[in-house]
Amino acid sequence: MWIWSKLSGVQWMDAWEDRFHGNPNAVISRLKTQKTIRVEVYTDTEAEAQEIKKLFGGSIRKLVHKNWALIKEPDRAPIRIRSSLIITGSRDDGAVDKLTKEFPGRHIIRIPADMAFGTGDHATTSTCIRMLVDIAKEKDTTPWDMLDLGTGTGVIAIAARMLGAASCHGMDFDPQAVTVARRNVRANHVGKINMSETDVLKWQPDRQWPVIVANMFSTILQQAFPVITAALEKDGHLIVSGILRDQWEETREIAHACGLQFEKVIIKGKWVTARGGHC
Template identity: 25%
Template sequence: MFVWRKRAGAGWLAANEVALREIAGRRLAIVSTPGHKNAIAEIASPNYSELEKIRKRFGGVIEKLPRNWVRKFLRGQKPKSLKIAKRLVIVSSTASGKMSTSKSNCLLIPAGAAFGTGEHATTAMTLRLLERMTRCWGAQAASLPVSAASRNFFEKFRPSAGCRRMQAGSLRSLARGFSLLDLGTGSGILALAAARFGAKRIIAIDHDPIAIATAKENARRNKIEQVDFQVADVRQWKFPARIDIITANLFSGLLIEILPKLKCAEWLILSGVLREQEPQLLRTLKRNGIAVGERRRRGKWIAMLGSAHPAELPRRCIGENVRYCEQNVRATPGKKFDAA
C-alpha cells in the first residue's frame, strides 16, 4: 500500500479539492491540526502508478506504508460508535461493549484502509435520510393494514394524477419491504444499514474490487445475506427498470453524468457533494424532472432527498408523512416504535 501526501494551505485546497475528489473519491483525506494554517491532503492506493500521476499533477510525495500499517494505526484508538435515531448503532469494534452482531439494530464496521465506519459527514447524512425515509417500511409498517399505511403515508400528498402510479407502487413496497441500490458502496455501510432498516432486495456496486471485498466481509461479519455486491462502473452498469430507493454517495461530476439513469428509482438520496457544487446539481436535477424534498448540510458537504415520481414533491414532505406514520405505529397494539 502507498500513500500520496501534500501539505498545503487553505487556498490551494479550495482550488484543488474538487479535482482530487474526482480522481480519488472517498479515498481523499484532508488532515488538519488546530492552530495550524496548513493541512495535509492524503490519498492511499495499492497502485503506485496512480499516485505517481497525482504527484506529477499536484506535487507532493509518495510513501510506501508498512504491511501492517492499518493495525498499527488502529492500535490504541478508542472504539467509535454512531447512533442513527433509535433504530441503529454502528460501532467499529465489539470492544465498546455496545453491540452484538446478533442484534437487529446494530452494525459492526471495523475501520480499515480508506473505508470509513459512517462518521464522515456525507455518509452520516445519507444514513439519517435513509433512516427517515424507511420508517414506514419494514416490520413496523408491514404489520399495519394497507389502508392505515396508505392513509398516514400519503395523507399530506393529495396526489395529482401524475403521482398516483408512484403512490400505488409505494403501497406495494410498504407491504413487502423495500428494494435499494447503493452506488459507490465502499465498506457497504449504507447497504448493510438498509438491511437493518427492512430492505428485502439490495444491490451494492463499486468500481473498486478491494471495496467490494471489504463490503462482503462486513456483510458476513454482521450475518446479512440479502445484499448482491458487484464490481462495476456506474457509468456502464445496466440499471433496473424500477427500484424503490437509490443511495448515491458519489462526487458531484459523476452524479451529474449518471443522473438520467437514476430516474428508475422512486426516491433518491444523493450525497458526496460540496456546497459550492450544489447550484449546478440542483439545476441538473430540475432539468431531469427530479424534485428535491429535503436538503441537509454539514460543514462543507450537502445531502439531499429527491424523487422523479412525483415531480410535485413538496419540500420536507417526507418528514411530515413520517410523523403521521409514526403516530399510527405507536397506536398499534403490541408495537413499539422509537422516533428520532
Template identity: 50%
Template sequence: MWVWSKLSPIQWEDAWEERFHGNPNVVLTRLKGGRSVRVEVYCDEESEAIQVAEQFGGRVRKLEDKNWMALTATPGPPIKIRGSLLVTPEVDPSRIRELVRIHGGRTVVRIPAEMAFGTGDHPTTASCLRFLADEAESHRGRPWRMLDLGCGSGVLAIAANLLGAEECDAIDHDAKAVAVAWNNVDRNKARGVTVTQEDLLQWVPVRQYEVVVANLFADVLEASFGKIGEMLDPAGAFILSGVLREQWTRVEAQARKKGLAFSEVTRKGKWVSARGGFG
C-alpha cells in the same frame, strides 16, 4: 501496493478532505494529541504515488497487501442514527455485546476501518444513514428494494438490509471497495446484500428500486441523473450526498432537468445531502 503519506497540521484537515474528495483510496487519520493529521493515498502503481508526492511533497513507500488502516486505527465511538441504528467500528465480541446492552433496541452495524473505506462517520455518509432510517420507517410492513451507488465499505446497503430492505444491490468501480464491502456484508450477516464491481456510467440496471442512494461527487452525479431516473421506482425515494455547498445549486438544477426534485435538504459543514424523488 504503494502509499503516499504526509503529516499536516489539524487545521488543514478540511482542505485535504476537499482536495481528495471523490478518491476512495484516501485516508485521513487524526493523531494522538489532536494537533496533526496523517494524509495517505493508497495506489496500485508506484508512478501514481510519485505523482502525488511531486504535487504535495511527503513520502512514498511500498506496502505489503495488508489492512494497514485496521492495524493502526483506534475504534471511535458508535454513531447513533435516529432511534433505530448504531454504527460502530468495533469488532470485539465483548464490546459488541456491551453496545447492544447499552443501546438496546437499535440495529447494530459493524464497519471496522479497512484500507481507505469509511465507517459511516463522515457527514455525507451519516446524512445518508439518517435518510435511510426514515425510509425504512416509512416502508415498515411493506417490501422494498434499495440500490447503493458508490458503495465504498457497503455501510449504506448493509444498514438498509438490516433495517428491512429485502434486496440491496451495491456497486462500486473500485475492486478493493467491493472486496471490503463483501467482508462487511459477511460480518453483519446482511444476506440480502449483493455487491458488484461496476462503472456507473456504463452500467445497465435490470430493475427498479424503491430507494436509490448515491453518495458520489458532483460530476458523477450530474452525469448519472438520467440513468438514476431509470433505476428509481416511480414512487421511489432518491437520496444523494457528497455535494459541496458551492456545487449544490448547479447539481440541483441538473437533477431537475431529469425530473428529480428534493423535498429535504440538509447541510453539515461544507457538505449537502438531500432526499426526494420524481418532482
C-alpha cells in the same frame, strides 16, 4: 511500519479526505506553497502499502527507528442513527457485545477502518442513513428493496437490510471498494446483498427500485442523473449525497432537468445530502 505517500493538487483535498475519512493511519498535509497537499497512510506491512499504491499510484517506503508499538487506533464514539442503528468502528467483539447490551433493540453495524477506506462515519454517509431510517419507517409493512450507488464500505446497504429492505444491490466502480464492502457484509452477518463492480455511467438498468441512494462526488452524480431517473420507480425515494455546498445549486438544476426534485436538503459543514424523487 511502512508509509504510502502521494502529492496532489490542493483542489483534490476534499476527495482525499472523503476517501480516507475515519482511517486513523491517514494524514493529509498542505505544503508551504498552499497549492499542493501530501497524502500519507501508515501501514503495518509492505503488502498493505503496495495495495494502496496499486489503487492510487504514489510511492512507499519503510520507516525505521520509531516506537510504532505506542501508536494505536484512537477510540471513536459509536454513531447513533435515530433509535434504530449504532455504527461502530471497533474490532473488539467485547465492545460490540457491550453496545448490544447498552442499546437493546438497536441494530449494531461494525465497519472497522480499512487501509484504503474509513469507517463509514463521514457526514454524508451518516445523513444518508438517517434519511433511510425515515423512509423505512414510512414503508412500514410495504415490501421494498434498495439500490446503493457508490457503495464504498457497504454500510448503507447493510443498514438498509437491517431496517427491513428485502434485498439490496450495491455498486461501485472501484474493485477494492467492492472487496471491502463484501467483507463488511459477511462480518455483519447479513444476506441478500449483492455487491458488483459497476461503472454507473456505463450501466443500463434492467429494472426499477423503490429506494435509491447515490452517495458520490457531484461531478459523477450529475452525469449519472439520467440513469438514476430511469432506475427509480415512479413513486420511488431518492437520496443523494457527496455534494459540496458550492456545487449544490448546479447539481439540483441538472437533477431537475432530468426529471428529479428534492423536498428535503440537509447541509453539514461543507457537504450536502438531499432526499427527493421524480418531479
